[in-house]
Amino acid sequence: MKSFTHEVTYKKGHVICFVMSDDDIQKFKSVLSPLEYGALQLLWKYKKMRVREICEHLQSSRDVAVSSVAVILDRLHEKGVVGRDVETGKGGLRYIYYPLKDQKQFETSIIEMSVNSLIEKFGKSAVSYFNQRFSK
């Protein structure tokens, strides 16, 4: 399958600018940094991308270095949010990143994580609160 990433031209005019809405920032603030969210948003849209491609896209809306993008992608990979494969291309070997969960699945996993953490902290009180809340 030929993905969009191979057709991307690095002219600023052709790059789609991604700006996060305030709602999105608030929603993911506790788990992702704005840069992490920006990269993830691009991966959700284009499915497979290289570090430099993600960086080029992000650079259209902010000043960001390739190293910063490489760091956050490596950390997202360590956290199991994104996957990566080694690809041989025209410029040599490189990683190609892809999301392991789509936006909806990712949101669900954050909710699950938060709920689990509340149950862990407050035990029965949290469970009875949820029962009360959802029975309404």
Add this chain to the structure above:
Amino acid sequence: MVYCAECSLGFFYSPVKVGVVLLSILVSLSLLYILKKYTIVDLKKRLALIYGHVFTLVFPFVFFVLFQGCQVLISSCDGFEKVISLLLITMFISLIIGLLVTPYLYVSIARKHCVRVTDEHISRFVQENAESLQVSEPRVCFLNLGKPIAFSFKYFRSAIFLSIGLLDLLNQKEREAVVLHEMYHLKERSSLYTYSLRILRFVSPLAFFTGFEKEFILEEQRADAFASQMQGTSEYVASAKEKMDKYYEDSVRELMRERKKRKLLLKD
């Protein structure tokens, strides 16, 4: 079982054994002193001093452990002949561990991360430069790691290790600069030297006080100068280093940010 203080401390009652241990520590300190005090340019001599120091420092421990084991098995390990045979076994074990097992583990751990892929440009570049530098062509292993890492090592066959994260970060000329840097280490056999310095730092607590850090820096500077000379410019070496430094700075910043966030969440 009756506890016998003299049996467990018997080692220290024997003047021969204590003499051997003290002599070994004395030799070890002397070798470290020579290494630190005199400017020895010959790499082989420096390596001999490093391994001599490590060997004589580890020797008393292995000797003691073997003696204790011997006491348990044979009940008596006294007598000139027995001490000599223990000494020979100790030397043999120390040599095997120091010269064969440790480098083997070092290389095999690195190889575990290698992916079976080739980069035509880098392979061709390595081949061409190996011919012009008149060194045996090293194998290029690509590490499946996101962090930018590059190192070389010679264990029977020389090899250059480059991480995919490094290739992601650098352009073609910068990658060539890194490869040339590593080829200098292989050509001058300094990869073994820097590896040995690492072992020294790890094994000998005394080396911590001798300022061997600057040895690493000097060796790296020589390799950088070589790469710049080969490329006819220091531009690519400098930009590659800058990008790698930036990566690690960003990495630390990101880690601190996450820790801070975790602390805030715990407070909440």
